[in-house]
Amino acid sequence: MTRPLGDDRxxxxxxxxxxxxxxxxxxxxxxxxxxxRALAIxxxxxxxxxxxxxxxxxxxxxxxxxxxxxxxxxxxxxxxPYERIADSIAELIRSAKGESVSGSAQAGREGEGPGLAGLPxxxxxxxxxxxxxxxxxxxxxxxxxxxxxxxIVRHTGGTYQVAMLGFMPGFAYLLGLDPMLHTPRxxxxxxxVPAGSVAIGGAQTGIYPRELPGGWxxxxxxxxxxxxxxxxxxALLVPGQSVRFRAMDPDEFVRLSLS
Amino acid sequence: MSMRVLAPGxxxxxxxxxxxxxxxxxxxxxxxxxxxxxxxxxxxxxxxDDAAAxxxxxxxxxxxxxRDCVLALAGADLDxxxxxxxxxxxRPLLVxxxxxxxxxxxxxxxxxxxxxxxxxxxxxxxxSRSTDVNAHLGPLGGRVLAGGDELxxxxxxxxxxxRMLGKLPPNSARRGAKGSIVAARWSVDPxxxxxxxxxxxxxxQRGRHFGQLDEHSQTAxxxxxxxxxxxxxxxxxxxxGPxxxxxxxxxxxxxxxxxGTVQLPPGGQAIVLMAEAPTTGGYPRIAQVAEVDRSRLxxxxxxxxxxxxxxxxAEAQSRYLERxxxxxxxxxxxxxxxxx
Numbered sequence: 209m210t211r212p213l214g215d216d217r218x219x220x221x222x223x224x225x226x227x228x229x230x231x232x233x234x235x236x237x238x239x240x241x242x243x244x245r246a247l248a249i250x251x252x253x254x255x256x257x258x259x260x261x262x263x264x265x266x267x268x269x270x271x272x273x274x275x276x277x278x279x280x281x282x283x284x285x286x287x288x289p290y291e292r293i294a295d296s297i298a299e300l301i302r303s304a305k306g307e308s309v310s311g312s313a314q315a316g317r318e319g320e321g322p323g324l325a326g327l328p329x330x331x332x333x334x335x336x337x338x339x340x341x342x343x344x345x346x347x348x349x350x351x352x353x354x355x356x357x358x359x360i361v362r363h364t365g366g367t368y369q370v371a372m373l374g375f376m377p378g379f380a381y382l383l384g385l386d387p388m389l390h391t392p393r394x395x396x397x398x399x400x401v402p403a404g405s406v407a408i409g410g411a412q413t414g415i416y417p418r419e420l421p422g423g424w425x426x427x428x429x430x431x432x433x434x435x436x437x438x439x440x441x442x443a444l445l446v447p448g449q450s451v452r453f454r455a456m457d458p459d460e461f462v463r464l465s466l467s
Numbered sequence: 468m469s470m471r472v473l474a475p476g477x478x479x480x481x482x483x484x485x486x487x488x489x490x491x492x493x494x495x496x497x498x499x500x501x502x503x504x505x506x507x508x509x510x511x512x513x514x515x516d517d518a519a520a521x522x523x524x525x526x527x528x529x530x531x532x533x534r535d536c537v538l539a540l541a542g543a544d545l546d547x548x549x550x551x552x553x554x555x556x557x558r559p560l561l562v563x564x565x566x567x568x569x570x571x572x573x574x575x576x577x578x579x580x581x582x583x584x585x586x587x588x589x590x591x592x593x594x595s596r597s598t599d600v601n602a603h604l605g606p607l608g609g610r611v612l613a614g615g616d617e618l619x620x621x622x623x624x625x626x627x628x629x630r631m632l633g634k635l636p637p638n639s640a641r642r643g644a645k646g647s648i649v650a651a652r653w654s655v656d657p658x659x660x661x662x663x664x665x666x667x668x669x670x671x672q673r674g675r676h677f678g679q680l681d682e683h684s685q686t687a688x689x690x691x692x693x694x695x696x697x698x699x700x701x702x703x704x705x706x707x708g709p710x711x712x713x714x715x716x717x718x719x720x721x722x723x724x725x726x727g728t729v730q731l732p733p734g735g736q737a738i739v740l741m742a743e744a745p746t747t748g749g750y751p752r753i754a755q756v757a758e759v760d761r762s763r764l765x766x767x768x769x770x771x772x773x774x775x776x777x778x779x780x781a782e783a784q785s786r787y788l789e790r791x792x793x794x795x796x797x798x799x800x801x802x803x804x805x806x807x
Contacts, residue, residue, distance in 0.1 A: 225725055225755065226672070226728065226755040226757075227672075228758055263487055263488050263489070264491070267723055269720060270723065272490060272722070272725075277787060277788065278791060281784075281788050289788075290780055373493035375745055377489075378492065381721070435492070435493075437593050442489075443492040443493065
């Protein structure tokens with residue numbers, strides 16, 4: 209059922225996800241270059257306007273495609289709708305010119321290839337760190353064996369890439385967390401994590417778009433609205449976008465919250 | 468023109484066929500748990516296939532209609548009443564203005580749909596009128612119905628409506644005690660579309676990580692009886708039964724999941740994702756419920772039994788297409804009944 213993609217990457221494949229969706233898998237690791245390739249393939253398939261395709265989205269190293277199998281049914285053909293659409297997608301990816309799609313690119317180059325054109329501008333996210341805003345800042349500092357201020361310096365020093373959205377509307381998983389700040393999840397998840405909380409879960413970092421239960425370590429909060437279905441682009445963060453954090457004081461947090 | 472909520476019922480929400488094309492924003496499809504019952508309820512009142520209806524869960528709402536309207540109930544077998552008279556399911560009902568409807572409790576099945584001719588006139592959120600209760604997204608700010616809500620009803624073209632009233636004359640139909648309800652003489656036979664018997668197995672395909680279950684668990688998935696746990700909702704059903712285990716633990720990264728995906732968290736009790744499945748998940752995927760059997764599963768409630776039987780992807784797709792053909796034929800028949 210799972211089929212190799214037929215390019216030069218051994219671990220690329222297409223596999224069914226139930227009878228109305230499939231996954232294109234590029235790899236099984238959290239890795240910036242695999243993610244760039246997933247985003248490029250997601251854009252390629254999204255722009256291809258394949259018949260019956262209702263949704264295309266990238267995860268860390270895979271692309272999920274939802275399709276109406278009625279559009280791929282052909283009584284005269286012995287192939288199943290899945291086999292037919294999987295063939296078409298494999299062919300599209302093989303024949304795509306962009307190196308970020310074909311997988312032959314050297315890993316690690318920034319945002320190249322046709323699939324990543326038209327990304328929004330890098331975003332700066334103001335964060336109020338510690339105390340009432342990030343209850344676990346001390347925990348992260350202790351785990352790293354550094355001062356809480358050093359956690360803030362390191363967290364604001366990095367450039368992050370939005371790898372994917374998932375879990376909840378507007379929840380973005382970011383790549384690029386300083387390895388020093390990797391901190392295991394809390395043993396007991398909180399029942400209420402405030403909206404805008406900037407959090408660390410293992411090697412991952414993200415921002416809670418609204419009040420939710422959650423087990424990640426909370427280091428700060430942003431007043432920015434991460435998700436609003438009334439906006440033309442409902443999610444503030446877009447896959448592929450680059451993000452930096454800026455430290456601010458509680459006064460500015462309150463001011464920005466009111467504006 | 469609207470409908471007033473006198474009592475909201477256990478968990479009543481607006482649902483349509485779901486929200487498409489928003490996975491990249493982390494937004495799942497939501498939509499009806501039993502999309503087939505939803506579509507039949509809409510067809511019975513002459514609505515388009517993608518109109519929104521009320522999804523009723525186990526205990527339905529009490530409603531008051533402001534003016535004459537045409538309704539239909541499909542899905543779980545509700546003992547719905549108006550003015551003491553039973554309201555039969557699976558057929559169009561003409562309800563007079565001012566009447567009170569108690570949609571009652573589900574005698575069999577778990578979810579029913581109340582469709583009203585003209586649909587509910589509510590603003591779509593991200594191109595859908597379905598409610599993602601868990602994500603707080605959709606009509607009514609993403610919440611379930613509450614007492615006192617006014618639910619606006621759309622217009623279906625006045626001529627249409629008048630003609631429909633004409634097609635349901637009092638002398639050819641069952642009449643309510645106070646003359647407030649007129650039910651069509653014909654109805655849809657629910658048996659091909661509604662299966663509340665928990666003894667009937669649910670078809671699943673093997674998931675990507677099925678082969679990584681230990682030998683005992685591979686057998687147990689198909690030979691054991693599971694029970695739907697109390698902590699089950701529109702997001703997912705927690706299964707109680709024999710603990711399932713992988714040969715060796717897997718560290719997975721998040722990938723796409725869909726309604727029907729059966730995940731195995733470390734505790735060994737599987738979770739079947741339902742209509743409000745998140746867009747991504749990081750647990751091993753041991754199975755996938757065939758789309759044709761999603762409605763069957765949606766009609767089970769906490770405490771009900773559940774058995775799985777294996778189906779190939781090709782067979783699942785072919786049965787899905789077959790059911791779509793049968794459904795279109797049914798819609799055609801209903802359409803002709805509404806016209807004649």
